[in-house]
Amino acid sequence: MEARSASPLAGLKARLRAMFGGGDDASLTNRLAGTIFIIRVISAALAYLSQVLLARWMGGSDYGIYVYVWTWVLLLGSLLDCGIAVAAQKIIPEYRAAGADALLRGFLSGSRWATLAASAAMALALAGLVRLLSPWIDPPTMVPLYIGCLTLPAFVVANTQDGIARSHDWMRLALMPQFIIRQSLIIGFTAGAVVLGFQLGAVAAMVASCAAVWIAMAGQLIALNRRLKAVVEPGPKAYEFRAWLKTSLPIMMVEGFYLLLSYIDVLVLQHYRSAEEVGVYFAVIKTLALVSFIHYAMSAVTAHRFSEYHTSGDKARLAAYVSHAIKWTFWPSLAATVVLLAMGKPLLWLFGPQFVAGYDIMFIAAIGLVVRAAIGPVERLLNMLGQQNLCALAYALAFAMNLVLCIALVPRFGGHGAAAATSLALTFETALLFWITRQRLGLHVLAFGKRG
Template sequence: METRSEAAASSGPYARLRGLLARLTGGTHEASVTKRLAGTIFIIRVISAAMAYLAQILLARWMTGSDYGIYVYVWTWVLLLGATMDFGMASSAQKIIPEYRTRGDHARLRGFLAGSRWLVLATSTAVALLLAGLIHLLSPWIDPNAILPLYVGCLALPPFVVANTQDGIARSHDWMRLALMPQFIIRQTLIIGLTAGALMLGIGLSATVALLASAAAVLIAVIGQTIVINRRLADHVGPGEKAYDVGGWLAISLPIMLVESFYQLLSYTDVLMLQQFRSSEEVGVYFAVVKTLALVSFIHYAMAATTAHRFAEYNAIGDKDRLSAYVAHAIKWTFWPSLAATVTLLAFGKPLLWLFGPSFVGGYEIMFVAATGLVVRSAIGPVERLLNMLGHQRICATAYAVSFVMNVGLCIALVPRYGGMGAAAATSLSLTFETILLFYVVRSRLGLHVLAFGKARPAR
């Protein structure tokens, strides 16, 4: 029988207050955990962004405009290739690990945790050597000042790829600080420290020296991460038999690799195309604009990193209602913070760009065009992770491929004439087109309304 105090608690202002708190905190344990973990990721990425921003400001001021442009160009290639040379293992880990845990397949789980890292280390080393050979063959047609920096970029690739893979493994266990701190905090700190140290020693900060410092930072950070993650996995999983289902891993990972590859290409096409048609100084200005707007994409990254393995888990146990509610939550908490961050960054855009140098303020108008695509894309949240985790990698890759081809075509048409403004317009139009494609793919394949506006329908 309900007591008077229980009745009071279940009705009136007490119930309304609890209802309000439930809505503010997401209403479910999963939502609360997601927001807490996403908040952790976002804070790390914001701190990292501030450090990366500081690093780029210092490098822009310490280096000549030409050297800084070459550094940006080569480091963009490192980021692009490093994010795609893991065969999709960093993302597929968030599908494979929850499925092995759900099935109780501990032998394959142990095999994946160890074997995936050795696999990507071996393959990325081989690819880096092949790229170095290609640079040698093409050297007569490459800017002489960029050849040595490109070789240094090849050195950075294997540890960069291993770090990405370990990021995915750590996120699958909700070890968000272990996943992100080495790459986004420790690495940035080391880049600043090593480049500053070179200047103090009287070493001129050329593009080659800056890239050597960046490569060393990547290597030191991944060594530390490897030591810590091995200790945690030993306690969490324990010793035992290992089974290596490499074929099964690749069957899941390769389609995801296509998605990631086209996503990265879409993200960096503007900078790379700008380098082909405009001066290194203009590339530097545009890169400063992109870095200034990075906070918006960090929100999407935070939600994607937090939700992917739970999409896979809920799908594996067949809980469609829980999956639908979780997807709606992830979209809401991607779009509205992204919109608020965009408005804030545009309001303070000029002083932020001035920090790079007075000439960088000329990129302020470009910010408005570049921000448009980011806001539109945030309106559907991390649906690419949803498609990947639920086995629709191929159609997701197709959507990204079409958007990438569109971006390249628009860049070729707009960049030679309009420079950075053309690159921003091309990317924003491509992101808008990609958003429309993904919205219809998810609605047709999963029966979900994946838009920040409107009511979500249950997953089929």
């Protein structure tokens, strides 16, 4: 009896060991993606905790100002690296494969100095714009906006270092500073202020957040430089700023349209419907965020390997790796979606009893996420293989479709219309990316179906 019961357990252990414990690229990818997924889940929990605590400590008005400014920091900070963070996962493997050590050394340092200079200049310009628009800005928002501008350079450099670390498979070094350490510092600094008896307003919260961003970035900088010294020989440096921008700017457009595609449903809903309905919809989207984390994890792990295999001309290995990445995006995403939909009502109830009204919206929103997962991290594949312009065009068309559908559906159907518009746009984007990859690269990028 014990032997029979142990046999299935032994078989499960063997399968898990094969999936995660091997030395091949597939097993390494699974381990790294699992690490990233765990980090993102812990980060989401910390972010949720920090928002709850800040809302309780600050009060509605100051908390609203803080969220407004911090959202701008997140949006602009994700764009002001000009796509260099993602482009690093293409440029670094190409330099390594070509033996271009001087260019590699130049990129590892020059990319960070360039993004620091560009983001600092933009932060100064934005501070000037805030000053120019001060007659039309609510006075309590002015100082937090200035602090937000001060935060941007460190935020952007941290993103660039994230891309460099990912290109070397140093996923904990890439993500821990931004997603775990930064969040923990924000909680620690604001909690310390409250314990010491200070009034925690929007200004104090932004100061704490700014300090957390700079400290986390500086620690990551020291650790990254130390690890790079062990793998990159010292020597002369060469710089190809124009070539870097030629690669990165279309990628920046992809990331920009992705952000717009992610936020436009909430923004349009906020324009046409009540704050309560926006809150319910936002709770639905946050509840389904776990599905997106799987796609994010696989994208973060695979990008530089796509570039590496393409540069080496190993088409068979590239095709096999793409297939593996797609399967490990789609099937876990599908499983997570089923679990979240099954537990949807109690999960939404955690936000408050009134949020359960959004349960049926979950099913509409989940369709787009599952459809999109069926082609895996194909946008990273296109970006790494020189098709970033077409990828940007696909995202732009999907964003335009989402905007038009939201304007058409949200006034009448509210959150249901926003979810339907986004799912339709994601389905259109998926079909377009599938077709582009098939035509330009000759690869079948679907989790199922014929591969020939």
